Amino acid sequence: MITIKDECCNCAKPGHGCTGNRCTKKHxxxxxxxxxxxxxxxxxxxNGKQLCEDCLPDGxxxxxIASVSEEVAL
Ligand SMILES: [Zn+2]
Ligand SMILES: [Zn+2]
Incomplete structure (x- = not known):
């Protein structure tokens, strides 16, 4: 499962370098x-699921296997 979180901690202030809606921490x-x-x-x-390396079946x-992380990389 992939979740997008808004982690911009109100850094949209002068001098903080935040670009508001384009802040990289928003996504x-x-x-x-x-x-x-x-x-x-x-x-x-x-097999239709998104698994960590540990949960992939042996062998x-x-x-x-498709790497989900790579697919969605920005
Ligand atoms: Zn921000
Ligand atoms: Zn797992």
Whole structure:
């Protein structure tokens, strides 16, 4: 599961360098494993689910896995 969070902490003030709506912290991506619910840096799409590396079945063919993190990278 991919969640976009607004983490702009009202930095839209003079001198803080925040660009308001274009602030990069307004759209921070968080990846959560569908199986263990842990927040992870890298998420993989397998069998219709988005899983962390630990939850991927052993011996799964690399061709069957898509890196979700890369797909959505800005
Ligand atoms: Zn901001
Ligand atoms: Zn997991």
């Amino acid at each position: 921070i991506q968080h990846f959560y494993c569908d199986n263990c619910k842990a927040e992870v840096l890298y998420l993989f799409s397998y 799964v063919d690399a061709d069957e």
